[in-house]
Every structure is written in C-alpha cells, then in structure tokens.
Amino acid sequence: MAKQSFDLPLLAKPADDDRREVAVVLKAVMPGDPSLHLGGVDPVAEITALADTAGVRVAGVVKQKRNRPHPGTYVGKGKLEELCELATQLEAQLIIVDDPISPGQGRNIEESTELRVVDRAELIMDIFARNARSHQAILQVELAQLQYSQSRLTRMWTHLSRMEGGAVGTRGPGETQLETDRRIVSRKISILKKRLANIEKQAQTQHKLREGSFRIALVGYTNAGKSTMLKRLTGADVLIEDRLFSTLDTSTRNWDLDVPFDVLLSDTVGFIRKLPHGLVASFHATLMEAREADLLIHMVDASSPTIEFDMESVERTLTRIGCDEHPRLVVFNKLDRVREDQRIDLQHLLAEQEDSFVVSATEGTGIDLVVERVLEITHERQESGSYKVPHSRSDLAAKLHSMAAVDQEEFLDDGIHISARFDPGQKARWESMLKKAGLFPAATD
Ligand SMILES: Nc1nc2c(ncn2[C@@H]2O[C@H](COP(=O)(O)OP(=O)(O)OP(=O)(O)O)[C@@H](O)[C@H]2O)c(=O)[nH]1
C-alpha cells in the first residue's frame, strides 16, 4: 500500500444515498494563506464549503506547503502522484484545485489523474451560474464563464484529439475546429456584452430616478449576513441561506427612517478571497450599487475564524471596484455566535476601526446603535437654506415641505420666509425650481 500521508480532515462520512460527485481537493498552501498565520484554521474549509455549495462532496485533500505554485503542475511531482493514488482509492470523479490555475497546469493535472479538473475560479463561477436568477445575473455569469473558457479552448482541444486515438494531430483539423470555436465564442461574448449594455442602460434610468435619495449599500464577505441585515432593517423578504453566494442580484429597499428624503438600502453580491477577475468585471453593473452609494455598511461575520483576512479581502475588492474612498460603517455581525476566546480580538478590532458596531442581525442586538449612527450621518449630509416665497406662490412653499425638512416658516408681509434642511441633491433641485420661477437668487439670508 502506498504511503498514507493523505489528509482526511473532518470530512463527514457520506450518507448511503449520497449521490453527489466525489472530489479530491488539491491545495498549495502559500504565504498569505490564513491557515499559516492562525492556529486551528483549516486551510481547506472554504474550498470545501464552496464545493458543497456546488453540490460536490469533498472526500479527500492533498496539500503542499509552497512559496509559489509549480509552473507546470501547480504542486510538485511527488504530490501529484499522491493525488492520483488518493483519487483512485476514493473513486473520485473530480479534482478541485484551490487556486486559479493556468491552462497548462490544468492539462497536466488532468493528464496525470485522468480526471476532470476544476479550479477555484471555475467553481465560484459554477456556483454563480447555479444561483443566478435575474436575466442580468444569468448573462453576467455566462459572460465571465465564456471569457474564462476562451483562454482554455486549446486545453479542451488537445484533450479531444487525444481521445480520438491520437491520429488527429494537434495541428490537423483540430486546429481549424479550434479556430471556428474561438470565433463562435468571440461572437457569443460580443452578443452578451451588447445585451448587458442594454440592461445597464435601463438600470441607469432607474438610478436617475433615485437621485436625491440617500443611498446605502450593504457589502461584505459572502455569508456575513448582508441579506439578514437588509431584512432586519427594512423588513424585506429576501433570500437568506447558510450558503455562499445566495445573493447575486442587488435588491434595493426603502428604509423607513425619520428623515425628509428617501433612504435606500441595497443588498449586494458577496465577496470572497481570490474572486475571479472576470466575475468582478462582468458584475460591474450589479456592483454599481456599491459604487454609487453615499454610505457603505461593511458586514463582517465576527464569528469567522479568519475575520481579519475576510475584512482585508473585502477591502481589496472594494478598492478594485472603485469604492475605497466611500464613507463606511463596519458592522461586526453574528455576535451570538462569537466564542469567549474570540471576544478579545473582537474588542481590538472594534477599537481599531472607526465607526464600528457589534450586532446580531438575527437576534436584533445592537441594531439601534447602527440606526442611530446612520441617522446622524444622514443629518450631517443635509444642507440648509433660507428662502422667501411670495404669497402668490404658496404652491412652491408646499412643494418645499414635500422635499425637505422645514425648520421655520413665517408668513410676513413681504412673503413666506422659510428655512429648511435638504439632502444635497434636493437643495440643488429646489433652487433650480425657484430660478425657473424667477425667485432665485433672492434668498433672505
Ligand atoms: N447566528 C447568527 N447567524 C446569522 C446572523 N446573521 C446572519 N446569520 C446567518 O448567516 C447565514 C448567511 O446569512 P445571509 O444574510 O444570507 O448572508 P449574506 O451575507 O447575504 O450571504 P450571501 O448572499 O450568500 O453572500 C444565514 O444562515 C443567516 O441566518 C446572526 O446575527 N447570528
């Protein structure tokens, strides 16, 4: 029997009727991996959860500590042999690599194991494809998948020509077919891009309608509790699941706060370490909700053993999508699940992070303070102004009541003197209405 250095950590025994595809995870544990910095962190916990979400059962793990991936085979030769033995022993149908890999690396692992190889990027895209509900999300995932596979068509073709018995050389008809395929894929990509551009145009009209409202976006690592928070704050009936990437569409709800303008709260797609670039690019429009927000609420799962790594990876993704300068609150969630030994670290994080809060979105603990702070911020953002409106234009005065918080209103001989607080967009709108009526600039202040 071959040497048994395989890791089979904490993998639950399958039920007898478990018909899911069986996979072995291959992982190069490299600098920066949370498990190297934190004791007790399982380096394959996340990829196992991703596999599980994609409907695959992880039956075994082969890992190797490395400084960088092997350029040809991702891990070393010996490890690859170990992988083959374990995969055979477990009757695996699939190898999952916990990193994005090059087409060459994929091909080499496939040839050694004679099994299908899926890398982390493909797995995440597969989950997105399963969870996509809206037309836009479906097209966005399809685009990301096509773009990813575009670079990999060669790999598929060398594979096929080998299956045909080797008679077809890599430069034979396969090459022509490959070119045809490339053209088909390119055409599909441009069709998808056009369709998405149309959807985006419609969305922009929607966005225009929301100008003048205060917009808040919930962002964070996948499964941190963003949708639960949206539900807690607005009562929205949104999908909440203990799974990764449940939310792929932005849903925006009116948040009924006591301010004289609309406050909109949006749920957004979650982030994860090594989120494929293609997905971020194709979800550009969905992520616009975060980019255009006046305030971000960064939801953090405070019970996560890799909390700081999660937060850092969210910050990096926010920078990638152009949100690094947005004002934000950091909300540490799932307080009810935080263990005693995690509390001190949480205290430190709270002290370090400006504008941070601890809540349990499911139980409602700590939510009041978040609401209070949001109210303060919305007030800070208000601008005030004083105006004089002739008595003959009391319709304008009434309009102002519907647009702003009127602090003072006096009916004097020379007209109605009004002072009001606006959110920034509204003030400009109101003043241009006055201008049209020939009453501005002629403010009493
Ligand atoms: N114990 C506990 N569980 C929570 C809390 N908040 C959310 N959860 C659970 O965490 C899981 C994920 O919650 P979601 O609200 O779906 O998380 P999300 O951030 O929207 O996740 P994705 O959309 O998948 O990225 C669900 O099972 C929730 O019930 C909390 O305060 N305490």
Ligand SMILES: [Mg+2]
């Ligand atoms: Mg969600």
